[in-house]
Structures are given as structure tokens and as C-alpha cells.
Amino acid sequence: METIKIAGVKRADFGKKESKHIRKEGMIPCTIYGRGETVHFSVDAKAVKPLIYTPQSYLVEFDIEGQKEVGVMREVQYHPVKDNVLHIDFYHVVPGKPISIDVPVRLTGNSEGVKQGGKLILSKRKVRISATMENLPDEIVVDVTTLGLGKSIFVGDLQYDNITLLTPASTAVCAVKMTRAARGAAAAAAE
Structure with missing residues (x-):
């Protein structure tokens, strides 16, 4: 950090x-x-x-x-x-003793849902973590490459070494929402 x-x-x-x-x-x-x-x-x-x-x-x-x-x-x-x-x-901050701090979230990758016409929405800008001073990251990186249309990534889905996530596991970090244009294209393709 x-x-x-x-x-x-x-x-x-x-x-x-x-x-x-x-x-x-x-x-x-x-x-x-x-x-x-x-x-x-x-x-x-x-x-x-x-x-x-x-x-x-x-x-x-x-x-x-x-x-x-x-x-x-x-x-x-x-x-x-x-x-x-x-x-x-x-x-x-004491070296070797864990502290809790809010760390920003950064999304990486090009989502499958976005390629299909969806919109990527970052729901949680910061996540509370607990780690020792030596293991504190500058940011939490979330890969959204496999995130499909209408799907979400929750805090409980994230795993990192030497870091404990304190934000509740049911909190959504990001999601790909279907846009009106994507709904219209899906309806046209269905007919």
C-alpha cells in the first residue's frame, strides 16, 4: 500500500x-x-x-x-x-497485526455480457478488508471477463491470499444489466 x-x-x-x-x-x-x-x-x-x-x-x-x-x-x-x-x-498500524481498512475496487477484463449488449455497473466502489500492514493492497482487482448478461459478482465470490474480506458476502460488487437496446435485439431475434 x-x-x-x-x-x-x-x-x-x-x-x-x-x-x-x-x-x-x-x-x-x-x-x-x-x-x-x-x-x-x-x-x-x-x-x-x-x-x-x-x-x-x-x-x-x-x-x-x-x-x-x-x-x-x-x-x-x-x-x-x-x-x-x-x-x-x-x-x-502495528507491523504484524491485522488492521481493517476500506480499499477501492478496480474492474478488469471485457465482460461477455457487455459484448452481448449489456451494461457493466460497479455497485460497490470500496470493500472493507482486514490484513497486516505488509499485505495491504492498493486496490482489490476483480476480473469480469466471464461475467454474463444479467449476472453479478458478490463479495463472497472473491478470494485473495493473506486478505480477509469484512464486507458482507451477500454484497454485490458489480453486475451486467440488460439495456433496452439489448432487450429489443433479443425480442427481434426470438421472433
């Missing part, structure tokens, strides 16, 4: 007033928790843009005044009107 490096500054003061002051300086208050400890810090708002405004998931290496921390983003709080970031929560 790709890694982003971000520098942070420790916070000593907490609360609404202090957080507001931090945001006025162009910083975002953050918390990284897990491993039995919680570290409060703030980061530059521009430094987290590649982390937030993307469909990808990343490991984040923090340098908080010389203290090294590795984590994954858990939750982002946005302002209800302005839509700017108010607070970010991260979770510690």
Missing part, C-alpha cells in the same frame, strides 16, 4: 476554543489512537488534501516533532455548511 508522509505539531491544549484557533492558522486538529495511547496533534491543511480528496487508501507516516507514528485514516469530520475539514482521526 502506498505511503504518504505528513509532519505534525503536538497539541497541549484541547477544546473548542483551542481547535478554533488551530483552524484559523490553517491547521487541522488530529488524533491518532490505538496501542493503548492517544496522541493529539495538528497538521497543515494543505498536507492532508492528497489523503482526503481521493478514492485511494493510504498508510500515513507522521513525524510529530521527532516522534514517528504510522496510521490509517479512520474518520474525517467536515463543517456542515462550508464543507472544510474540522478534525481527522487516525488509527495506529
Whole structure:
């Protein structure tokens, strides 16, 4: 999995007033928790843009005044009107210990159903997985070459080494739906 490096500054003061002051300086208050400890810090708002405004998931290496921390983003709080970031929560990543994270899905191949006039629809853009830090993939690749017209691929159909899929097995990842043009061609061929 790709890694982003971000520098942070420790916070000593907490609360609404202090957080507001931090945001006025162009910083975002953050918390990284897990491993039995919680570290409060703030980061530059521009430094987290590649982390937030993307469909990808990343490991984040923090340098908080010389203290090294590795984590994954858990939750982002946005302002209800302005839509700017108010607070970010991260979770510690420990080598050898599995973590759960949402990973994007990428479809590959040319589906048989699409060749027959169907439309390929991606129903689930991200899938929650559990894996150790060393085995975390950048994306889950799903081959749709054998997917026929009117058929679906479910999370339960996917198998990967060293990865546990946490999304329910009955969740559809993608499907090939019949279009109106394909229905008309099928009706004409039947007559």
C-alpha cells in the first residue's frame, strides 16, 4: 500500500476554543489512537488534501516533532455548511497485526455480457478488508471477463491470499444489466 508522509505539531491544549484557533492558522486538529495511547496533534491543511480528496487508501507516516507514528485514516469530520475539514482521526498500524481498512475496487477484463449488449455497473466502489500492514493492497482487482448478461459478482465470490474480506458476502460488487437496446435485439431475434 502506498505511503504518504505528513509532519505534525503536538497539541497541549484541547477544546473548542483551542481547535478554533488551530483552524484559523490553517491547521487541522488530529488524533491518532490505538496501542493503548492517544496522541493529539495538528497538521497543515494543505498536507492532508492528497489523503482526503481521493478514492485511494493510504498508510500515513507522521513525524510529530521527532516522534514517528504510522496510521490509517479512520474518520474525517467536515463543517456542515462550508464543507472544510474540522478534525481527522487516525488509527495506529502495528507491523504484524491485522488492521481493517476500506480499499477501492478496480474492474478488469471485457465482460461477455457487455459484448452481448449489456451494461457493466460497479455497485460497490470500496470493500472493507482486514490484513497486516505488509499485505495491504492498493486496490482489490476483480476480473469480469466471464461475467454474463444479467449476472453479478458478490463479495463472497472473491478470494485473495493473506486478505480477509469484512464486507458482507451477500454484497454485490458489480453486475451486467440488460439495456433496452439489448432487450429489443433479443425480442427481434426470438421472433
